[in-house]
Amino acid sequence: MKYVDDFNDPQLARRLLDDIHATVTRPWAMMEVCGGQTHSIIRHGIDQLLPDTVELIHGPGCPVCVTPLEMIDKALEIASRPDVIFCSFGDMLRVPGSSQDLFRVKSRGGDVRVVYSPLDALGIARKHPDRQVVFFGIGFETTAPANAMTVHEARRLGIRNFSLLVSHVRVPPAIEAIMRAPHCRVQAFLAAGHVCSVMGTAEYPELAERYKVPIVVTGFEPLDILEGIRRTVRQLEHGEHRVDNAYPRAVQPGGNPAAMRMIEEVFEVTDRAWRGIGTIPGSGWRLTDAFREYDAEHRFEVAALRTCESSACRSGEVLQGLIKPNDCAAFGTTCTPRTPLGATMVSSEGACAAYYLYRRLDAPAAPMPSAPSKEAAPLG
Ligand code: SF4
CATH class of the missing domain: 3.40.50.11750 (HypD, alpha/beta domain 1)
Known part of the structure; x- marks a missing residue:
């Protein structure tokens, strides 16, 4: 091809x-x-x-993988509300929260829908003016322009039953x-x-x-x-x-000015917690005051939640490059893509999922000499 x-x-x-x-x-x-x-x-x-x-x-x-556990728990709480249609990319449905995931919410009657674009979620909001439609807006600089544009479009069209649960990282x-x-x-x-x-x-x-x-x-x-x-x-x-x-066929030094303008209009830089890593100053985006009414955290007033991470999961060390996934004792045994203990085993971009798909029959990686203990200071 x-x-x-x-x-x-x-x-x-x-x-x-x-x-x-x-x-x-x-x-x-x-x-x-x-x-x-x-x-x-x-x-x-x-x-x-x-x-x-x-x-x-x-x-x-x-x-x-890096969407913080507290944000997953907020998503689960919002998605469980009877007046809400909760829309997300498919990857997020199996990501474990403190006690369940979005699939579990769906199986219990929650209206959780997989969409392929935030604009699909906006379309659902137009069709169901009597329901609150929330899109789980996660991701790096790559997904931020489309999410920003959708909120911009919601305001332009006067669609008030749409909001974004934002967890963008930079x-x-x-x-x-x-x-x-x-x-x-x-x-x-x-x-x-x-x-x-x-x-x-x-x-x-x-x-x-x-x-x-x-x-x-x-x-x-x-x-x-x-x-x-x-x-x-x-x-x-x-x-x-x-x-x-080394990627000039896709990357211009000045980037995509239209996308950058849209991000700048709708989002502002904020500190952001990264799952397994900690808070990194200035590493996220949130909606600006001008678009605050489209912020699902603001709209649903989800209180601070008590989170509970699996004690067996070492995804924080995987994400910091301190260990390889198959150094984790749970890898391929208690933790598999069907029974994930951490987000890195769920996502199509997660390192644990990559090793499970392509390396699970290999011997565990030799320990890296300079790898510190699990108690190593978080990045942030
Ligand atoms: S293999 Fe599973 S338990 Fe171990 S670090 Fe990866 S996601 Fe966490």
Whole structure:
């Protein structure tokens, strides 16, 4: 299939791998930020084809995984109300809250619907003016423009029975938190290409300079990832720390100005808790005062909830790159995609799900020498 096969060409992949092997002279650890990249790496065995001295650390860039437990519990409470139609992308339905998930709410009679776009939820609100329709607006910079545009459209059309439960997160503050963590082993980043296609690259040079790390904007197909790694190891070997765009077919330095304007009009930066990680200052977006009436947290006045995370789940360490999923004792035994203990086993971008799909028959990964104990300080 053209455009897919083009970026899977085994001969080109071999050439890129040969270049990487010829370039690397010492150990390097780099983090791929995005869960989509993690899945591509594990699915194609890219990490197993690299020199043994190049480690890919899986980052926290899975939106479903980092949505805080308290927000999941708020979603469950709102979705349980008889006057509510609760709309969400399918990934969120099996994410465990403190005591249940959205599937359980649905099985008990809650009106929980899977939609493919926030505009679908807005359409449902138009059809059911007597019901409150809530869309679970989670994700990184990639999903924020569509959610912002939907709220904008709701106001333009005068649709008042629609609201957004917002849990948006931003990549650059997460990179900063990762670099500031005392146990950080990351020496370079493969930045998420789709995030940069929205936001451009302007936020990254300062981070690259401050923390002396190469940041290479990378795509998602096997050749994209190999090219991102090749450019990264070249910089590392030469002692450089620049922002480099290895995904120019999708990413312009200035990003998507129309999408950025829409985000700026509807959202404002806020501190945000990341599940398993902690609060990262300035790492989220919330609706501005001008759009507050469309904020589901505000509309339903969900009180602060007591949350209860599974004590067996080590997804916080997985998300910080401190352990690999198959280091967790519950991996593939008590925790599977059908019986997930943590969000990283549920999401199509979760690292635990990727290892379960493609690596569950492998021996557990050798412990990483510098991995700290579970009590390690949270990133935030
Ligand atoms: S395997 Fe399951 S229990 Fe272990 S860290 Fe991953 S999601 Fe949590």
